Amino acid sequence: MYNYRKIAEDVFYVGASDRRLALFENIYPIDRGVSYNSYLVVDDKTILLDTVDHAVSREFLANVEAALQGRSLDYLVVNHMEPDHCSVIAEIVLRYPEVKVVGNAKTIQMIKQFYSFDVDKHAYLVKDGDTLTTGKHSFTFVFAPMVHWPEVMVAFDSSNGFLYSADAFGTFGALSGNLFADEYEFEKEWLDDARRYYINIVGKYGVQVVNTLNKAASLPIKMILPLHGPIWRENISWFIGKYMTWASYKAEEKGLLIIYSSIYGNTADAMDILASRAADLGVRNIHMYDASKTDVSVLVSECFRYSTIVFASPTYNAEIFPKMEMLLIELKAHLFQDRDVAVFENGTWALSAGRKMTEMLSSMKNIRMIEPMVSIKSSLKSEQMEAVDSIAQKIKELV
Ligand SMILES: Cc1cc2nc3c(=O)[nH]c(=O)nc-3n(C[C@H](O)[C@H](O)[C@H](O)COP(=O)(O)O)c2cc1C
Ligand SMILES: [Fe+2]
Ligand SMILES: [Fe+2]
The missing domain is CATH 3.60.15.10 (Ribonuclease Z/Hydroxyacylglutathione hydrolase-like)
Structure with missing residues (x-):
């Protein structure tokens, strides 16, 4: 018929x-x-x-x-x-x-x-x-x-x-x-x-x-x-x-996108804390994803959508966690550019995810790093809250 x-x-x-x-x-x-x-x-x-x-x-x-x-x-x-x-x-x-x-x-x-x-x-x-x-x-x-x-x-x-x-x-x-x-x-x-x-x-x-x-x-x-x-x-x-x-690779919306990888949940906890701090400072339009759970095509699309993005990953066999690495490879392949970006890394004995993520992001056009990168040693400690707050404050000024 x-x-x-x-x-x-x-x-x-x-x-x-x-x-x-x-x-x-x-x-x-x-x-x-x-x-x-x-x-x-x-x-x-x-x-x-x-x-x-x-x-x-x-x-x-x-x-x-x-x-x-x-x-x-x-x-x-x-x-x-x-x-x-x-x-x-x-x-x-x-x-x-x-x-x-x-x-x-x-x-x-x-x-x-x-x-x-x-x-x-x-x-x-x-x-x-x-x-x-x-x-x-x-x-x-x-x-x-x-x-x-x-x-x-x-x-x-x-x-x-x-x-x-x-x-x-x-x-x-x-x-x-x-x-x-x-x-x-x-x-x-x-x-x-x-x-x-x-x-x-x-x-x-x-x-x-x-x-x-x-x-x-x-x-x-x-x-x-x-x-x-x-x-x-x-x-x-x-x-x-x-x-x-x-x-034209412009952000569609002012907003904060947080994408993390986490094996045991400590990086995820740190990102929840960052999101709460940003929210307390008045940031709105905040969106969070676990890179292992959400398909990379959705993450790439969301990265194109929002103006300010936080990437967080544990170190995994001296590399970026694979799901996060895949996202960054895909972003580069799609000529992702012109965004404000912060990086958080985690690791228990030899941290290298942050440096590698920063390198990958820096190889993309017009990526403005929100510094300094925060390094978490296994879990976020209260003495690092100043560093987290400082990133939240910088995000607030951008979003
Ligand atoms: C398979 C595997 C490989 C890892 N490789 C490293 C490594 O090379 N360097 C390091 O510092 N930590 C390494 N870690 C430890 C994690 O990065 C660390 O425990 C981190 O705190 C995990 O964060 P999470 O609680 O968000 O999963 C590894 C963990 C696993 C499971
Ligand atoms: Fe088609
Ligand atoms: Fe086609």
Whole structure:
């Protein structure tokens, strides 16, 4: 059975959601599932914008067939060649042998790498800024390199102002009936997942995202149709604003984030004491996580969110505790920068976690250390409270 949806005149949603997958890209937990969006425009010519992941191919193919209502498919636009969107290309070509596959030189090259059908026979090559008219609708392709992968482009339909934005403006989370962001309480239900999706998947490429946003700023956008999550037709500038903040590596909120590792609980106790002292001084918007309990993708996302961050770790076999080390590696990989940061270390005989954490943080751009680092020898002692209070006071001045 099919389940395609009409979005607007001639425009249909033919994607589907997956709530079974545990890990997106086999690394990011997705408790709320994920949607693989695909759009079909039925004009004088028919045009499909991207396909979906294997997981929902059955639903997708049924939707495409039903929405075409007996017509053939003239064009398949491949805005992004990652397999969560391109998995069904060969099947589409088999079913609609006359279809032209629209992509740029890099896209076509990647299709050849992933597939073994006669790509050249179907290829319809476009350059940055090229336009394809299907009748009433006219699609301009704007290259968005590294807004996830190098071949990525977005398609803008100038007839209705629809921007088919590929991974940009996407989010984790399955769709539950409603297709539009304004039909959900987006900020409450979706924003954390949208931030986690952006930061972890595209976060490294902030400069390229800003470039694309600047290119898109000149377009009269009425709707943003991403490849994951709800479609935007209201409050678009609010969501673009979020992207601008994330892409420029600025903190989204003034706030204190404390992330610790702790084997026996002493480092955790010290962080609870620090949080209480900061709270007593009037600091608000304080958030605490145990790095062993919370997935690193959430921690990375939270680090991008808040302005001031405390990292605390015991020494573990002369190293940083592995869960904390992983977080710092991930932060560096995502070009984390421009934050106020304090470090606490713990250890019983030879402390080295603090120095190593400081080194890793100092290798990131524009990280301002709140000093001095506090070293705990097994458990926090009352004579160290002055040092803790001094850090709390400095945090108070920053947050
Ligand atoms: C496997 C293991 C390795 C450790 N390696 C070190 C070490 O190299 N240097 C050190 O000073 N302490 C080391 N420790 C001790 C802890 O860092 C220390 O007990 C610390 O106080 C634990 O803090 P916690 O109570 O927050 O877990 C190690 C502990 C464990 C379990
Ligand atoms: Fe992608
Ligand atoms: Fe994707």
